[in-house]
Amino acid sequence: MGILNLNGEIDVVPRERDRVGDKVIDSDLTVYYNLSLDPGRVISRITLSGFVGDKPDVANARPGTGRRRPAHGHAQTDRPSGFRPQRRAAVA
Secondary structure (H helix, E strand, C coil): CCHHHCEEEEEEEEEEEEEECCEEEEEEEEEEEEEEECCCCCEEEEEEEEEEECCCECCCCECCCEEECCEEEEECCCCCCCCCCCCCCCCC
16 A cells, blocks of 8 residues: 555456357457555545456457456545535635
8 A cells, every 4th residue: 555545456468368158269468457546535536447458359259459447436525414614704
C-alpha cells in the first residue's frame, strides 16, 4: 500500500491458449492491469482494470484483438442525508 492507499498489478501473459467450444484459440500476448486508490472523503475509491491484447472473441469463437478498460468509482460523504450547508453572512 502506498500514498492514498494506492495499489496495482500488471500481469503480462505471453502465449495463452483458450478453449472456446470445440476450438483452441492461441493468444500471442495479453496484458492485464488493475489500479486502485482512495483519494479522499468525497470520492472514497477509484478503480481502473482491464486488459490489452489478443484475448479471444468468445461469442464468435475466433481470435480477438483489442482492449477493455472498465473504470469504477464510489463516492460517499460523511454528512447525514438531508444535510444542507448554511450560507455565511457576508462580512463588511
